[in-house]
Amino acid sequence: MPFTMAAVLKNIDLRGSTMGSRKExxxxxxxxxxxxxxxxxxxxxxxxxxxxxxxxxxxxxKNGSQFGxxxxxxxxxxxxxxx
Amino acid sequence: xxxxxxxxxxxxxxxxxxxxxxxxxxxESTPKDNQVVVKITAAALNHRDHFIRQHLYPGTTFxxxxxxDGTGVVTSTGSSPEAKRWLNKxxxxxxxxxxxxxxxxxxxxxxxxxxxxxxxxxxxxxVESLVIDASELEEAPKHLSNSEAAALxxxxxxxxxxxxxxxxxxxxxxxxxxxxxxGGVALMALLFATAxxxxxxxxxxxxxxxxxxxxxxxxxxxxxxxxDWEKKLLEQLPxxxxxxxxxxxxxxxxxxxxAFKIMKVCYTRLPSGDAKLTLYSPAV
Numbered sequence: 001m002p003f004t005m006a007a008v009l010k011n012i013d014l015r016g017s018t019m020g021s022r023k024e025x026x027x028x029x030x031x032x033x034x035x036x037x038x039x040x041x042x043x044x045x046x047x048x049x050x051x052x053x054x055x056x057x058x059x060x061x062k063n064g065s066q067f068g069x070x071x072x073x074x075x076x077x078x079x080x081x082x083x
Numbered sequence: 084x085x086x087x088x089x090x091x092x093x094x095x096x097x098x099x100x101x102x103x104x105x106x107x108x109x110x111e112s113t114p115k116d117n118q119v120v121v122k123i124t125a126a127a128l129n130h131r132d133h134f135i136r137q138h139l140y141p142g143t144t145f146x147x148x149x150x151x152d153g154t155g156v157v158t159s160t161g162s163s164p165e166a167k168r169w170l171n172k173x174x175x176x177x178x179x180x181x182x183x184x185x186x187x188x189x190x191x192x193x194x195x196x197x198x199x200x201x202x203x204x205x206x207x208x209x210v211e212s213l214v215i216d217a218s219e220l221e222e223a224p225k226h227l228s229n230s231e232a233a234a235l236x237x238x239x240x241x242x243x244x245x246x247x248x249x250x251x252x253x254x255x256x257x258x259x260x261x262x263x264x265x266g267g268v269a270l271m272a273l274l275f276a277t278a279x280x281x282x283x284x285x286x287x288x289x290x291x292x293x294x295x296x297x298x299x300x301x302x303x304x305x306x307x308x309x310x311d312w313e314k315k316l317l318e319q320l321p322x323x324x325x326x327x328x329x330x331x332x333x334x335x336x337x338x339x340x341x342a343f344k345i346m347k348v349c350y351t352r353l354p355s356g357d358a359k360l361t362l363y364s365p366a367v
Contacts, residue, residue, distance in 0.1 A: 001335040001336065001337075001338070001339060002339065002340065003339050004339060004340055004343065006343060006344075007339055007340075007343035007346075007360075010343055010346060010347075012343055012346055012359075012360055013359050013360065014339070014360045014362070015249045015250075015359055015360070015361045015362070016361075016362050016363075017241070017244050017245040017248075017249045017361055017362065017363045018195075018241065018244075018363060019178075019179060019182070019195050019197070019237070019240060019241055019244065020182070020240040020241060020243055020244035020248070021182040021183060021184050021185065021186075021189075021244075022177055022182060022183050022184060022218075022219075023183065023184035024240060024243055024244050024248060025177045025178075025221065025236070025240050025243075026221060027243065027247075028239050028240055028243035028247075029175065029221045029222075029224065029235070029239070031243070031247075031275065031278070032224050032227075032235065032239065033224040033225070033226070035278040036226050037274045037275070037278055038226070038227065038231055038274075039227070039231050039234035039235045039238070039239065039267075039270075039271065039274070040234070040270045040274075040299070041230045041231060041234050044125070044230045048086055048087075048088060048106075048209065048210075048211060049086070049106065051088070051104050051106070054088065054104060054209075055104060057128055058128070058132070058133060058136065061128060061130060061132075061133045062133060064265070066265065067265045067270075067292060067295055068234070068265075068267065068270055069127045069128070069152075069233075069234035069238065069267050070127060070128040071125055071126070071127045071128075071230045071233050071234055072125065072126050072127070072128075072150075072209065072233075073124065073125045073229060073230060073233075074123055074124055074125060074126070074211065075124060
């Protein structure tokens with residue numbers, strides 16, 4: 001990926017970024033709570049034993065077809081019993 | 084012994100092999116003073132897990148539970164007051180170790196060790212229960228379902244550092260472009276920046292994903308497969324601010340050549356700070 005001279009002449013900063021610190025994790029979770037932000041779940045499957053379904057989630061990533069996160073719920077009906 | 088899912092070894096070169104999933108049992112351990120037992124209720128995938136199955140991720144190994152993202156409930160604790168206060172709480176796990184609070188990067192000379200599927204960290208979240216230091220926990224936000232809480236850690240953390248810490252433009256009225264909307268980090272970046280009051284623009288290969296992003300608060304977007312996408316984006320920028328303040332990108336490619344054309348010309352005397360092109364690791 002070339003960083004062009006034209007970009008240099010505009011004083012553009014290029015910054016790499018990956019993961020984050022324990023402190024940033026706490027700041028992020030606190031922001032999510034205070035702004036009621038809901039992460040986007042593309043699809044979820046149930047059961048740690050359900051290897052076919054879990055493989056299906058990997059297929060979504062492989063195909064780039066997901067919109068949001070791919071989740072495995074470990075307990076059946078865990079969400080329902082909470083309500 | 085708790086059940087977990089790891090990859091199992093088959094022959095093949097990195098990039099060509101695709102390791103199958105395998106059910107394993109991990110040894111049960113009792114929490115030390117400052118540790119807790121978390122019964123995992125939900126775990127989530129990241130791109131890195133797809134790379135691990137192809138042996139394309141640093142430290143890829145067998146017999147370690149996969150996945151970095153997890154939420155659960157603390158079912159027992161060690162003896163310290165710090166550990167005991169977590170009993171019965173719904174928690175999410177910090178997705179890695181080795182990085183406390185240095186703004187520059189991980190303090191640990193070995194770097195940041197993410198949970199799941201590598202020899203750099205013995206823990207992973209695709210497991211029935213695990214033992215972890217109490218200092219690695221945050222209370223799960225109450226408004227989130229288990230699935231949503233599991234979806235948060237690694238992409239949320241990566242998006243937070245890229246968008247808030249590094250871009251410096253997660254602020255009201257700023258024009259922020261987030262490329263490749265649909266991936267976990269890009270979507271979290273969209274949610275953070277719109278919540279902070281920025282005007283967020285997105286790119287994608289598909290109109291359907293652009294439309295979904297607009298429903299989530301994006302002000303506009305363009306299809307990156309089109310040659311002049313940056314011009315189409317420029318037309319959508321607010322009349323009184325016809326430039327981008329920041330670009331958050333996880334793909335590389337021609338982003339610099341294209342995006343700089345519509346980025347702000349920055350002079351050091353401007354109090355608002357420089358335009359930032361922030362690249363984040365696509366492995367998340």
